[in-house]
Amino acid sequence: MYLKKYWLLLSLAALISPAYADVLVILPESGAMARAGDSIKRGYLSAYTASGSKEKIIFVDSAKSSIEQIFKARVNKKTRLVVGPLARSEIETVIKLKPKIPVLSLNDVNTQANNVWQFSLAKQHDAVALNKLLEKDQIKKLLILRQAGTESATELLMMALMSESRSEIEVINELPKKLAKKTGLLLLGDHQWMEQLGSLPKQNIYATPLSIEQGKHIPNGLRFCDTPALYNGQWADLIEAYKEQPENMAFQRLLAFGGDAWTISQQFLSSPIDPQFSFEGRTGAIDVKAGVINRQPFCYEQQKNGIHILK
DSSP states (O other): OHHHHHHHHHHHHHHOOOSSOSEEEEEOOSSTTHHHHHHHHHHHHHHHHHHTOOOOEEEEETTTSOHHHHHHHHOOTTOOEEEOOOSHHHHHHHHHHOOSSOEEESSOOSOOBTTEEEOOOOHHHHHHHHHHHHHHTTOOEEEEEEOTTOHHHHHHHHHHHHHHOOSEEEEESSOOSSOOTTEEEEEESOHHHHHHTOSOOSSSEEEOGGGOOTTSOOOTTEEEEEOGGGTOOOOHHHHHHHHHSOOOHHHHHHHHHHHHHHHHHHHHHHOOSSOOEEEEOSSSEEEEETTEEEEEOEEEEEETTEEEEOO
16 A cells, blocks of 8 residues: 555656746657656656655656757756756757756767766776776686677677776687686676576676576676665665566666666756766766766675675
8 A cells, every 4th residue: 555655656746747847857758768768767756756855847758759849848947957868869969959957868978068967877887897896806817708699788898898997808608617816707698698607616707787687596706796776775765666666677777777867966956057976876876077977886796695795
């Protein structure tokens, strides 16, 4: 009963359509990206409701109108912040519009522009966190074993690792039985593939969030960097949103992403001109400075008694 009441409050918050909005949120509510948009929206609304904020919010379906039309019809003198869109092509359109108010886009593109801040779950952020972990572990050579058929899902991570890593990187085709000193093994594939590999070396084994599934066995000693909200219970808003509509881990990450998008929105509303702040968010350590939003996931190790954060 409580959960139904909780979600009813969120739904009412989304349905309220005031004459103006302090915050205009542009997300796909129909079409191919609708499920991702819905998870982000629920995470955003959960955090908004938990914060007790009185800011007025309007949600607009980016799949039903062009970005130009949405800005023309919905953005006015009382709009203080735009959140979204999600699609990269639409973010490029926003940049061309040269908005006069802050826009918190929910993806990243290669172009930087005034008043358009880019917040994302980019693979590059995962690569930076993993590289820092490899340096901390004094890994000099990294072997990468890659699942066939996942190239498109791991290509950006591979490129980011190779461009920023201080370790020598070698792509291999077979699982090594042993690892030389200061050599690490990165497994790039899904959980089922990782399980089929059989017995793994005892240490210096790394993976990505692609290999982690809720309730599934994780080999002891495996290290990975991921969204912290999935591994601790401090975010009550996310727990309630997840209980109402359980999601797999990929969509749980989007719930957390939506929650952090609201936290960033609050900061932008209080300091709209050149905002600079940092916080430990649902998706990692967030740092906003000089027109850029950086996100660093937290890193973990599976030990015999559970998953432990690596400090």
